[in-house]
Each structure stands twice: as structure tokens, then as C-alpha cells.
Amino acid sequence: MSEKKTVAVLGNFTDPNKIMEAAAKVHQSGYTDFDIYTPYPVHGLDKAMGVKRTILPYISFGGGMFGLSNAIFLIWWTGSVDYKLNIGGKPLFAFQFSIPVMFELTVLLTGLATFFGLWFLCGLPKWYSDLQDDEGFQRAVDDTFVLSIFSSDKRFSLETTERFMNEIGADNVRRIEA
Amino acid sequence: MSVETVTKTAPRNVVDHLDATAYHGNPYPVEEPMREPLVLGNPSLHDVTAKIAGIIEGKPNLKYWVAVLICASIAGAGFGAIGETVMTGIGVWGSNNTIGWAWDITNFVFWIGIGHAGTLISAILYLFRQKWRTAINRSAEAMTIFAVLCAGIFPVIHTGRPWLAYWLTPYPNQMQMWVNFRSPLVWDVFAVSTYLTVSALFWFMGLVPDLATVRNFVKGKIAKRIYTFFSLGWTGSMRNWHHYEVAYMILAGLSTPLVLSVHTIVSMDFATSVLPGWHTTIFPPYFVAGAIFSGFAMVMTLLVIAREILGLKEFITLKHLENMNKIILATGMMVGYAYSMEFFIAWYSGNEYERTVFINRAFGEYWWAYWSMVSCNVLSPQVYWFKKARRNIPLMFVISIFVNIGMWFERFTIISTSLHHDFLPSSWSYYTPTIVEIGIFVGTIGLFLTLFLLFSKYLPVIAISEIKGVMPGSQPTHHGDEHH
Numbered sequence: 296m297s298e299k300k301t302v303a304v305l306g307n308f309t310d311p312n313k314i315m316e317a318a319a320k321v322h323q324s325g326y327t328d329f330d331i332y333t334p335y336p337v338h339g340l341d342k343a344m345g346v347k348r349t350i351l352p353y354i355s356f357g358g359g360m361f362g363l364s365n366a367i368f369l370i371w372w373t374g375s376v377d378y379k380l381n382i383g384g385k386p387l388f389a390f391q392f393s394i395p396v397m398f399e400l401t402v403l404l405t406g407l408a409t410f411f412g413l414w415f416l417c418g419l420p421k422w423y424s425d426l427q428d429d430e431g432f433q434r435a436v437d438d439t440f441v442l443s444i445f446s447s448d449k450r451f452s453l454e455t456t457e458r459f460m461n462e463i464g465a466d467n468v469r470r471i472e473a
Numbered sequence: 474m475s476v477e478t479v480t481k482t483a484p485r486n487v488v489d490h491l492d493a494t495a496y497h498g499n500p501y502p503v504e505e506p507m508r509e510p511l512v513l514g515n516p517s518l519h520d521v522t523a524k525i526a527g528i529i530e531g532k533p534n535l536k537y538w539v540a541v542l543i544c545a546s547i548a549g550a551g552f553g554a555i556g557e558t559v560m561t562g563i564g565v566w567g568s569n570n571t572i573g574w575a576w577d578i579t580n581f582v583f584w585i586g587i588g589h590a591g592t593l594i595s596a597i598l599y600l601f602r603q604k605w606r607t608a609i610n611r612s613a614e615a616m617t618i619f620a621v622l623c624a625g626i627f628p629v630i631h632t633g634r635p636w637l638a639y640w641l642t643p644y645p646n647q648m649q650m651w652v653n654f655r656s657p658l659v660w661d662v663f664a665v666s667t668y669l670t671v672s673a674l675f676w677f678m679g680l681v682p683d684l685a686t687v688r689n690f691v692k693g694k695i696a697k698r699i700y701t702f703f704s705l706g707w708t709g710s711m712r713n714w715h716h717y718e719v720a721y722m723i724l725a726g727l728s729t730p731l732v733l734s735v736h737t738i739v740s741m742d743f744a745t746s747v748l749p750g751w752h753t754t755i756f757p758p759y760f761v762a763g764a765i766f767s768g769f770a771m772v773m774t775l776l777v778i779a780r781e782i783l784g785l786k787e788f789i790t791l792k793h794l795e796n797m798n799k800i801i802l803a804t805g806m807m808v809g810y811a812y813s814m815e816f817f818i819a820w821y822s823g824n825e826y827e828r829t830v831f832i833n834r835a836f837g838e839y840w841w842a843y844w845s846m847v848s849c850n851v852l853s854p855q856v857y858w859f860k861k862a863r864r865n866i867p868l869m870f871v872i873s874i875f876v877n878i879g880m881w882f883e884r885f886t887i888i889s890t891s892l893h894h895d896f897l898p899s900s901w902s903y904y905t906p907t908i909v910e911i912g913i914f915v916g917t918i919g920l921f922l923t924l925f926l927l928f929s930k931y932l933p934v935i936a937i938s939e940i941k942g943v944m945p946g947s948q949p950t951h952h953g954d955e956h957h
Contacts (some may be wrong), residue, residue, distance in 0.1 A: 438518035
């Protein structure tokens with residue numbers, strides 16, 4: 296039987312202002328491997344935590360460009376190279392009639408890239424979490440803000456981190472073992 | 474009045490256990506405290522979870538199952554009519570040589586239009602920061618998806634051989650043929666399938682955090698497993714929310730031009746033809762406005778019932794209904810303008826075919842369809858100039874039904890009046906639907922209602938995390954960027 300190890304120290308908050316202050320303090324104290332679980336996105340909390348700007352827009356943009364270029368190529372190649380068909384004397388390829396399909400495929404691929412890019416960046420789906428049995432953590436999708444500092448953080452040390460959590464106003468500071 | 478009475482007083486803090494001093498002496502920290510509150514009765518965050526997830530956890534009563542059974546039977550009968558069409562051929566419909574497009578395309582455009590309100594609410598109102606949308610966006614988005622599914626049935630069965638409908642997509646094949654990208658019908662294939670896909674992605678993405686809330690709320694073992702699976706293991710991590718909010722913004726930004734493009738392209742099915750009455754440049758904006766109009770009417774029809782039955786009056790308040798009525802009035806005026814402008818241009822163009830078609834539209838054999846459309850779409854919403862009417866629930870239910878009917882007649886009028894008198898008087902004809910066609914249309918209504926009933930029971934009907942985020946006291950009074 297492997298020995299259980301503390302993976303994180305958790306503390307609860309219920310006030311959006313307090314969690315905001317706490318997040319800033321954790322960030323300023325140099326912790327990097329921490330997270331806050333909230334029932335809804337709290338405005339500005341990501342900034343207070345020092346979360347880097349997401350790269351998702353670039354993924355979306357890449358998807359969009361892929362869709363657009365494919366649409367142009369598809370319409371041009373099928374219509375004026377592989378299957379030339381004179382329909383009412385209309386040109387085999389022109390941007391005017393290509394715009395609707397170009398637009399739709401751009402949107403479709405941007406949407407797909409955003410959707411899958413989001414889950415990729417979030418590391419989801421992931422149906423297991425070390426914290427999942429903690430009752431407070433389960434309430435994070437209901438009505439509680441849960442601050443978690445992970446033991447993988449370089450500055451983590453059980454006693455000091457616990458003391459620090461209490462200082463910044465966390466309730467019910469506890470260890471999670473796994 | 475009771476629950477309906479909306480107090481003008483500012484809401485007190487929603488989270489009861491909050492420390493009042495945290496608001497730095499300001500007990501009403503949320504923006505615009507003097508506006509009508511978005512959520513009535515000051516529930517706590519947990520109350521919101523318990524209320525909405527409680528609908529899923531609770532056992533549905535007999536009435537619910539009777540309603541599902543009735544709607545599903547109607548849908549089943551509709552599928553029977555579809556079976557009859559497929560087995561025999563589309564000759565079982567009333568369409569004829571002159572009127573090649575009739576109920577099928579009318580119903581297609583009708584259902585596609587219904588869907589537009591959902592995207593408008595979820596995307597355009599989001600970009601305009603209209604917080605009241607949070608109470609209604611989830612159900613409106615669901616409605617969008619179900620409506621587009623119903624719409625898709627019609628062109629597919631109109632192909633006559635629906636098992637070959639995939640020929641509409643460009644794919645390498647042994648016939649060495651490709652689809653004709655110069656045809657608006659091919660644009661439609663791309664527009665509708667993109668619309669369905671992006672709407673479904675947007676909807677599912679919005680559902681994930683709420684499914685996580687439901688996952689932790691439900692007790693049943695199987696239910697827990699299912700909701701766990703579909704919530705993808707969402708934890709509410711702020712690091713995830715950070716990506717999530719950007720993704721939401723991007724999808725909203727994408728859906729906005731998308732929703733405008735879909736009905737624009739649908740209208741091009743008509744506008745790029747050379748038929749009098751169809752070949753007009755007003756069609757794209759006219760169709761988009763009409764789509765939003767009809768969609769809001771359908772949202773209204775469904776929500777007036779749902780808030781009553783599911784007990785969601787605290788969340789879907791009179792304020793929400795009134796706002797929707799304002800949009801119905803505005804878009805109703807837009808379609809009214811389009812109707813009159815079409816007539817003006819028919820006269821002003823000096824084109825005698827155009828003029829004849831419009832005189833025939835209003836006073837010909839289909840006069841009853843035209844005037845049903847005008848009275849339902851233009852006249853009936855005029856009552857919404859009065860605040861009393863905008864907040865009168867039985868009245869708004871009736872008007873929403875009128876608008877649904879009127880918008881169906883709009884599509885029918887456009888399609889059949891331009892076709893039944895073509896350029897050759899000897900081939901003029903009249904169209905009457907057959908029982909099979911009626912069966913298919915009524916069947917799609919049954920399908921739509923069945924899906925909506927199942928949705929309202931098994932998925933969170935209100936966006937839990939979004940509504941929590943707009944409740945008073947839920948957001949911090951100062952922002953993180955103040956800390957350097």
C-alpha cells in the first residue's frame with residue numbers, strides 16, 4: 296500500500312470581495328500552482344490570480360483561416376479544374392458566388408477550433424480530480440469559492456501554507472491527501 | 474399580483490451569510506440598483522442551484538408524461554406521413570407542376586426562422602451586455618436546435634430520395650461530379666448545417682458548468698454517472714473559467730454574423746431567382762427581421778407556459794417578458810415596413826409583372842393568406858405600445874400565437890403567390906395541401922414540443938452559472954487589476 300501524501304491545502308470563501316483580495320495575496324506571495332474554484336466566473340479574479348491571457352483566440356483564428364482557405368480551394372478546384380460545367384454562362388469561379396460558402400466554412404471551422412481548443416486548454420474531459428471527495432470542493436459549483444494551493448508548488452510547505460491560508464481569511468483550512 | 478408584483482426597491486444582498494461591511498458601506502454594490510431586479514425574492518446562490526437542479530432531481534408527475542406521450546404521438550404520426558411520402562413519392566403532396574415549392578419550403582423557412590431568436594438572445598444580446606438574457610438564453614438556445622432539426626426534415630424529404638440527401642455535400646464520388654457552388658441551394662446546405670453545428674456547440678459549452686452543478690446535486694447513481702460524463706469533469710476552476718469566458722465571447726461573436734447569414738442565404742433561395750415577387754433586394758433584411766420576430770414569439774409561447782409549470786417566476790420575471798415584447802413590437806414594425814416597401818417598389822419599378830404579382834398577392838385567390846399575415850404580424854403586436862399590454866400574460870400568450878401563425882402565412886404567401894400565377898396563364902394553378910403534408914407539418918410541431926419537454930425535465934432550463942453571476946452581490950465591488 297502506497298502512503299498517502301498531501302496534495303493540496305484547501306480553504307473556503309463566501310464573499311466575492313474577500314476571494315479577490317485573497318487571490319491577489321496568493322499571487323503576490325509568489326505561489327504559482329494554485330487555483331480557485333468558483334460557481335460562476337468572478338470578474339477580474341483571473342487577473343488578480345495573475346492568470347496569463349489565454350491563447351484561445353489564436354487557435355480560433357487558425358481554425359477560421361483553415362476553413363476559409365479550404366473553402367476557396369474547394370470551390371475553385373471543384374468548379375474550375377475538376378468538373379467544369381457551364382451553367383447559364385456563369386463564370387466557373389468568382390468570389391461573388393463563393394462568399395456565402397466561404398463565410399460559412401470560416402465560421403464552422405472557427406467554431407470547431409474554439410470548442411475543441413477550449414477543452415484542450417482546460418485539460419478536459421478529465422473525470423477524476425484529487426479533490427473530488429472533499430465536500431467543500433463539491434460545493435464550488437454551487438455556492439462556495441474554494442482556494443486550493445497545491446503541494447507541487449515550489450513555495451509549498453504544509454505549516455506555512457496553512458498559516459498563510461488562515462491569515463488571508465480562508466475558512467475551514469484543510470489538507471487533501473491522495 | 475403576489476409574485477408578479479415587482480418591487481422597485483433595490484435588492485438586498487443576495488448571499489445572506491455575506492459580511493455587509495465587505496461592500497465598503499455600500500449595501501447595493503451591483504450596477505444599476507434602481508432597475509428592476511433580474512431575480513425576484515433574493516434567493517441565495519444555493520437556492521438557485523436547488524431550484525433549477527431541483528427540477529431535474531424531482532420526479533415528474535403524471536401530467537408531464539401525458540404531455541410527452543401526446544406530443545410524441547403527434548411526432549410519430551408525422552413520421553408516419555413522412556414514411557408515406559418516402560414510400561410513394563412526393564406526388565402524395567399537393568405540389569404540382571406550377572407550384573413546385575409549397576408547404577415543405579414554407580415549413581422549412583418557418584422553422585429556421587423560429588431558431589433565430591435563440592441565437593439572437595444567446596449571442597447578440599450577450600455582446601450588447603443585456604444581462605436579462607441570462608434567464609432565457611438556455612431555453613431559447615434549446616429551441617433553436619430543435620427548430621433547426623425540424624426545419625432540416627423538409628428539404629431532405631423534398632429530395633424525394635432522402636437516403637441520397639448526402640449528395641448535397643461535396644465529396645469525392647464515383648460519378649466524378651461536384652456540387653454546383655453557384656446555386657443558392659448549395660449555400661443553404663452549408664448555412665443550415667453550420668448553423669446547427671455552431672448552435673449545438675455553443676449550447677453544449679454553456680451547459681457544461683451547469684451539468685457539473687447538477688452532477689453534484691442529483692442523488693441517483695445512474696443520473697450522477699450520466700451528468701458526470703457530460704459535464705466533462707468541470708470543476709469550476711478559475712483558470713478554466715478564464716479560457717471559457719473568452720471562448721464564450723468568440724462563439725457569441727461568431728454566432729452573430731452567422732445568424733444574420735443563415736436567413737440571408739435562405740432568402741437568397743428566392744431572391745436570386747428571376748420570379749416577380751421574389752427577385753428583390755429587400756429580402757435578406759426582411760427575412761432576418763421576420764425570423765427574429767417569429768423566434769421571439771415562439772420563445773414567448775414556450776416560456777409563458779414553462780415559467781408557470783416549472784415554477785420559474787422568480788427567474789423569468791415580467792421584466793423579461795416585457796423586454797421580449799418590446800423586441801416583438803420592434804421586429805413586427807420592421808416586417809410591416811418590408812410589406813409596404815415591397816408594394817411601393819412593385820409600383821415604383823414600373824415592372825408590370827412585379828406589379829401584377831403584388832396586386833394578386835393582396836387581392837387574388839390567396840387574399841386570405843395575405844391578410845391573415847398582415848393582421849397577425851403587423852396589427853396584433855401594436856398593442857405592445859402600452860405597458861399594460863406588455864405585462865399582461867394571457868394577452869402576450871395570445872399575441873405570440875398570432876405571430877407564430879402570421880409568420881407561417883408570410884412564408885406561405887411569398888411562396889405560393891409568386892408561383893401559382895406564372896408567366897404562362899394556361900399553366901396557372903391553385904395549391905391545396907394534402908392530409909400527408911398537414912400530417913408532416915403537425916408532426917414537426919409534435920417533435921419540437923417533445924424535445925422541448927424532455928429538455929425542460931432533464932437539463933437545466935436556466936443557465937445556473939450565468940444567472941448567479943448577475944445576481945446582486947455576486948460580483949466583487951473592486952477589480953483585480955487594482956493590485957499591481
